[in-house]
Amino acid sequence: MTRSILLAVIVSALLLACGSDDTARITLDDQGRETPTFSSESAFEFIEKQLAFGPRVPGTPEHVSAKNWKVEQLRAFSGGQVFVQEFSRTVYGNDLDMFNIIAAFNPQATDRVLLAAHWDTRPRADEEGDPEKAEKPIMGADDGASGVAVLLELARIMSENPPPIGVDILLFDGEDYGKTQDLQYYFMGARYWTENPPVANYQPRFGILLDMVGAEGATFPKERYSLDYAGGVVEQIWNIAAELGYDNFFINQTGQYVLDDHWIVNTQSDIRMLNIINHRTNGRSGIFANHWHTHKDDIDIISKETLQAVGDVVTEVIYNRLK
Numbered sequence: 001m002t003r004s005i006l007l008a009v010i011v012s013a014l015l016l017a018c019g020s021d022d023t024a025r026i027t028l029d030d031q032g033r034e035t036p037t038f039s040s041e042s043a044f045e046f047i048e049k050q051l052a053f054g055p056r057v058p059g060t061p062e063h064v065s066a067k068n069w070k071v072e073q074l075r076a077f078s079g080g081q082v083f084v085q086e087f088s089r090t091v092y093g094n095d096l097d098m099f100n101i102i103a104a105f106n107p108q109a110t111d112r113v114l115l116a117a118h119w120d121t122r123p124r125a126d127e128e129g130d131p132e133k134a135e136k137p138i139m140g141a142d143d144g145a146s147g148v149a150v151l152l153e154l155a156r157i158m159s160e161n162p163p164p165i166g167v168d169i170l171l172f173d174g175e176d177y178g179k180t181q182d183l184q185y186y187f188m189g190a191r192y193w194t195e196n197p198p199v200a201n202y203q204p205r206f207g208i209l210l211d212m213v214g215a216e217g218a219t220f221p222k223e224r225y226s227l228d229y230a231g232g233v234v235e236q237i238w239n240i241a242a243e244l245g246y247d248n249f250f251i252n253q254t255g256q257y258v259l260d261d262h263w264i265v266n267t268q269s270d271i272r273m274l275n276i277i278n279h280r281t282n283g284r285s286g287i288f289a290n291h292w293h294t295h296k297d298d299i300d301i302i303s304k305e306t307l308q309a310v311g312d313v314v315t316e317v318i319y320n321r322l323k
């Protein structure tokens with residue numbers, strides 16, 4: 001993801017013209033169903049397993065190996081309902097093969113929810129002061145692996161507990177390749193997916209994007225594109241988080257405009273997607289956590305408490321809040 005300054009102003013102006021939060025009619029009421037247990041232990045292991053491949057930078061063998069592993073995991077959990085959407089781009093002189101990975105749970109259900117995260121990691125550590133360190137790819141324990149890990153744990157849960165609605169897990173590639181402010185090379189997987197929808201007329205009720213959901217002390221204020229496009233669902237999910245005792249993570253404050261895969265989905269498709277992303281309401285000391293786009297983004301900054309909070313909230317939404 002990247003900071004959004006000028007674009008936020010332009011997009012906000014467009015929003016005023018078309019006003020497109022059609023999630024206000026969705027209600028996430030307690031259905032009195034039992035919600036299976038999300039294991040942050042298991043999610044943590046899914047982070048470790050991704051890190052064992054090394055940085056997952058498009059165009060590298062580590063990226064391909066990590067992709068194969070994720071596909072295998074999702075195939076096993078979904079009973080084979082996996083589609084890999086392959087595409088290629090040449091970026092900064094590098095030929096990149098990229099892969100969006102999609103897994104369907106309860107595939108017959110027409111009523112569906114989309115859960116997404118990016119699985120690639122950044123080829124450089126822009127926020128390192130030392131230029132030599134800045135050229136090296138980051139491990140991306142939080143920025144990449146954490147969102148995937150929560151979704152893999154949910155996939156594991158769904159393999160044992162069929163969800164009451166259809167759930168699609170979508171792992172975007174090529175989110176974090178662009179150099180700072182070079183937006184055309186960010187969100188490449190999300191762009192490709194919206195331009196080449198694998199299923200015609202795909203219309204889930206809404207989408208949830210998870211990005212940087214694993215760090216100790218994370219805060220998830222209500223990200224502003226999420227409020228603009230899916231505010232009805234955002235407010236309810238943050239209320240659910242508070243009911244579960246997680247209002248220290250899901251803080252009841254308006255956050256920043258963060259450009260991320262959900263911005264592409266919201267502006268280039270009819271699907272409404274919110275983003276649960278660790279950031280600060282006040283950008284004076286940077287919008288993102290100190291480890292963002294540095295080599296500190298490794299296993300040491302990951303917290304099982306944060307993974308548990310995010311996992312519990314999403315599991316509750318999926319299993320107990322949709323009629």
Ligand SMILES: [Zn+2]
Binds near residue numbers: 001122143176293
């Ligand atoms: Zn990033």
